[in-house]
Amino acid sequence: MYLENVNGPGDIKKLQISELQGLADEVRETLIRKLSATGGHVGSNLGVVEMTVALHYAFESPKDKLVWDVSHQCYPHKILTGRKEAYTDPAHYKDVTGFTNPAESEHDLFCVGHTSTSVSLALGLAKGRDACGGTEHIVAVIGDGALSGGEALEGLNYAGEYGGRLMLVINDNEQSVAENHGGLYKNLADLRESGGNCTTNLFRGFGLDYEYLEDGHDIEKLIALFERGKKSERPIVLHVHTVKGKGLPYALDNREDWHSRGPFNIEDGYPKGGYPVYDTTIHDSLAELLTKDESAIVLTAGTPRALGFVGEDRERWAKTGRFVDVGIAEENALAMASGVAGYGACAVFGVYAPFVQRAYDQISHDLCLNCNPATILVLLPGVYGMKSSTHLGLCDIQMLSHIPNLVYLSPSCKEEYRQMLRYATTQKKHPTAIRVPVRFYESGVEDTADYSILNKAKVISRGSGACIIAVGSLIKMAEEIAASYKKETDKDVTVVNPVFLTGVDEELLESLKADHSLVVTLEDGELDGGYGQRIASYYGADPMKVRCFGISKRFHSDFNADELLAENGISVENIKEIIKSNT
């Protein structure tokens, strides 16, 4: 009965403060209903319902500027800023993205999906305001989990010097995606226990003013806090204690499981499609490594589940000190991996493709310059991986392939992955990255390849006329193209898995000149600066025709992988036609 009259923040201000909890209850109920149908980020959004109502009551968005860190928690904000139909009406469920998006609303200032960015972005807005003579308030809302990221910490440090008006709301729900890691979380716990009054205070250490609110669901107190914050002429941290998943009892019991979730039954939280069955290949390979090699250390930066380590198994390995979650801190994880390998022990760091880019400098300078034999597992790379513009893995080849000393391996199946991991973790000559394919299948054939012969490609089938060099997940398509072409023409084309993305197999490329006139490269990432262009360059002065296919340079979002590939010419039919018309 409240929400139906709220079409923007202005309508919230028309309500009495005593009515706001009623509005919050409706927002929470709306959220739960939609999330149960569609899935999404559950815990973080349920935890900020009251905070969001209070923010929009106390501030005047869009004049005042709210910056949501990582924006995992922006659904209540979207509901209250003119987009409620996307949450109340199933026909409109897909009208909004899961992240803040300036294209959707003037109340969304940035499109973000990586953590730890809000403090710096808000600092930029504040400096812009100061330069333009503006007077509006700037507020960043950042979760406790995001505080471990270097960008956030750099931002806190500069905020401590910046002298103007800026509010940093720490939404402390005592949880990252998984549990928090790092010494600062002990300080947050002490601050919570002492009502913000303990002697040691990290935020004051950065030179920031500070205030604490224990009940982050008391709207009246939240509004009073924000009103006091508005009066501060200096940057101030408003540390607010909230409950992740508030309103869903089963979400409180397992906050990691309920960070992000598929559709579920509201009564008991049971997943509508049943519990997903996860592939255990990565976990099993790493558990085997940890078991066989007592010097082995596996690192994650806040995403242990990405490596298959969950529950008691995770706890058991963490206790050995050799399964290490450093929190959301990719730079530290990568440099630590270099240090572990530099010591002579074995290090594996597993990271999602969209986040490996947070450690480019560490990969180049800390790891590869030192040529330490650590291993990076790049997870969910390419077009079949994550599909939001905020979480793309389309440029891992661009980012990694040019770095000296690095060997970037691209397995096409589980057997190859296991053999490559064995190779990478037992050799001592160079750092290795492994591009773990999303379409991860057993080939049924044991892989006995010797990966110490660098840049040696695998010829899957040998034909003549045309050769298809296909990266990772696209090997299967290349085989389909070859089969379809054979069926139509009774001729065989050559199919190659390049295996190494950090170099080309010159011997093979030379040999193709004898009886091939066309090389087609297929990759499931961006074309520009990708693998295929290295082949084109190799044959640049040669009569060999080279056609490179990859994804166009854009922040693609919410796409269907096969459709996006086809739009970029990567389909069995199109490539087959190109081969037919060019040979």
Next chain:
Amino acid sequence: MYLENVNGPGDIKKLQISELQGLADEVRETLIRKLSATGGHVGSNLGVVEMTVALHYAFESPKDKLVWDVSHQCYPHKILTGRKEAYTDPAHYKDVTGFTNPAESEHDLFCVGHTSTSVSLALGLAKGRDACGGTEHIVAVIGDGALSGGEALEGLNYAGEYGGRLMLVINDNEQSVAENHGGLYKNLADLRESGGNCTTNLFRGFGLDYEYLEDGHDIEKLIALFERGKKSERPIVLHVHTVKGKGLPYALDNREDWHSRGPFNIEDGYPKGGYPVYDTTIHDSLAELLTKDESAIVLTAGTPRALGFVGEDRERWAKTGRFVDVGIAEENALAMASGVAGYGACAVFGVYAPFVQRAYDQISHDLCLNCNPATILVLLPGVYGMKSSTHLGLCDIQMLSHIPNLVYLSPSCKEEYRQMLRYATTQKKHPTAIRVPVRFYESGVEDTADYSILNKAKVISRGSGACIIAVGSLIKMAEEIAASYKKETDKDVTVVNPVFLTGVDEELLESLKADHSLVVTLEDGELDGGYGQRIASYYGADPMKVRCFGISKRFHSDFNADELLAENGISVENIKEIIKSNT
């Protein structure tokens, strides 16, 4: 008389503690003598002479592991670990690099030149030690200036959780390269003033134990501190107050000037070659921008001098709040630039090419995904820029050119630079990076190009047969090649400045097909994944021959730029011969 008997750390232990200051004095004298002849990092090394003597007395390197952050301060360490001839004997001055280097000595654990890495690298060594059952001590030495970097802060946070033995020596000389920036430096000042006893303590906020030493030049106290540190079973911060430039009175007076310095007269510090004259083009262009556009904000991450802002001029602009040094914190600077531009103000961030890679994620996700019209000035790019393996700018094109929405402009002269900066800072459509060339000359011709016509290359001279597309600094060479070829053959080749590195001029490339059979691409960065391969790929299925030239994929070090170019085929003679034999 002490130093002559010290050929390794073992020899230091043979001395009485009372004799160690004598050794330190000799090390300092040796340093001053060599630095006056060769130049190098002056202030930081003179500040750690006593600390280094004490470290090697208290610990047993190489069994115990010393990690020097950024390694700007490793000269005394090198002198004391078997490499003193490189400092005492002019004939051996070039035997060692300016950074720690495992290839030189088992006492050097990592090759590093970027700041803020030591905590994480040391954590990795500590985890490796724990896994391997080792018992040795691990010590990171990190300067106060490096603490503002996100990687160091991530490391401090994880160190607060790591439960094992680890010593973090904060070498606090109250100075970064330039002055320090950020709230944590207020805390360091309070800690110094209170003898480490003030209530607020950033390090304790990260969960770390802490001890302070006021006189970082008292060797006996330093040894006692390190001995206490050795007894700690948990990570402990040993905060040591030192004097940057100690021993050179004139270096104390201007610590920024004496951070790094060319050869000088010992008596008065006067530079042997006279004071260098710096090009003021960048400074003047930015000062003009700040003057004309009151919303303009210029950002630097700890290197204001790179933008030509020094002395009173810097202070004056800093006071306006629109010349902003965020300290060594590239991630924050880049995200702030996105925030400033997102607000609608004008933002320019200037950064050395080797350090732009510290903000890859922020460029892609925080800036380009949001398509905010901030400007990045990439300084000292390519082979003519910095020439140490720790400070290479050979991969800026690889790192930036594939990022969607970004426009990467490559001026060949000052006029083009100024016009590009005007364009970048007045348009509101996209983020722009400008690759400021090292060989920065006035062409004498006003540039009136309209850079809003994206990907439009400039044809410097039109010929036929062959076309040279040359990036940035190599345009001059391309013109020389054309002139030399003309002289020999009386034929004209086409010379093109691509201008845009984030796309190709398809219209021009198409038009070349009519009367050209060869395109040669020249770039002053790495070949692999660079600009030229985009041209090769464009012509992949066409009879046009394409020969791409760039630098080989290696961490090149201490090279002569022209020689390295020639080794990679980039010389007037070689390219001319290639054109002659291919057309």
